[in-house]
Amino acid sequence: MTGAVETLRALHLRRPQGDPLILPGPWDAASARALAEAGFEALATPSAGVAAALGYADGETPADEMFAAVARITRAVDVPVTADIEDGYGLAPKELVERLLAAGAVGCNIEDSTGGALKDPREHADYLAEFCAAAAGRILLNARVDTFVHGDGDPERAVERAAEQAVDRAALYIAAGAECVYPIMAPVAVLPLLRSGIEGPLNALALLTPDGPSPAALGELGATRITFGPQLQRRAAASAAELAAGLRQ
Structure with a gap:
């Protein structure tokens, strides 16, 4: 597993602009x-x-079901797997690390919101620091920042304020040991601003739409790593529904 996390870590580092790491999402x-x-x-x-x-x-x-699903995925492949574990399920940092390692994951996302509201950034940074100390380099932490999802209620400055908060939170999370930052749902237009204000790898969400920017274009704007959320699973489900409809004709 040490080799897998080092492989994942190396894939994040020193990437040329316009050549982000593309991580599709298996379900x-x-x-x-x-x-x-x-x-x-x-x-x-x-x-x-x-x-x-x-x-x-x-x-x-x-x-329990999420970790079991992650374990089935990691057993099925020989490449590193990083897992989205939402806000940590209320588990203590050491237990969360143990559950991830037992499932075979060598990376994870941890959200900084719960119940539809942002967590206190300093308290969350303390949690991440405990997590990273327990992980001892065995898990690459991608700190998800939810300011573009749960703003501060100022509609006139919503995007601007969310970007400012994202940069501030990212600094705390990186200091705590995070190796990548994920300001989910950040508009494409603010990626250069986030890139200039955030140290280290930056994760962007790519939207699989005809008019959406390509992963390479997101890379040119500053993204180091590209993920897709549940979009592949939803497309697969839609394809299954279409096939099923055809079988009934």
């Missing part, structure tokens, strides 16, 4: 195998996609 063992066989060097599980595959709404998957 079960079969999709993980398909993505690994397609040549992707690492994978990133989406909690919403895994939840849907398990029959839960986003955010409602019991921790």
Whole structure:
């Protein structure tokens, strides 16, 4: 596992501009195998996609079932897997590290919001610092920043304020030991601002829409790492529904 985390860590570092690390999101063992066989060097599980595959709404998957699903994915492939574990399921940092390692994950996302509200950034940074101390380099932490999802209620300055908060929170999380920062749902237009204000790798969410920027374009704007959330799982479900409709004709 030490080799896997070092591989994942190396994939984040010293990337040329315009060549971000692309991490597609498997939701079960079969999709993980398909993505690994397609040549992707690492994978990133989406909690919403895994939840849907398990029959839960986003955010409602019991921790035991999420870790079991992650374990099935890691066993199915030979590439590093980083796991979306939402806000940590209320687990103490040391236990969270142990559960991730037992599941075979060598990276994770941890959100800085819970119940639809942002956490206190300093308290969350303290939690992340405990997590990183317990992980002792065995897990690459991608600190998710939710300021673009849960703002401060000022609609006239919503994006500007969210970007300012994201930079401030990122500094605390990086100081705590995070090796990548993920300001989820950040508008494309603010990526250069985030890049200039955030030290280290920056994760951007790519939208799989005809008019959405490509991963390479997001890389040119400053993204180091590209993820897709549950979009692959949702497309697969839509394709299954289309096939099913055709079978009934």
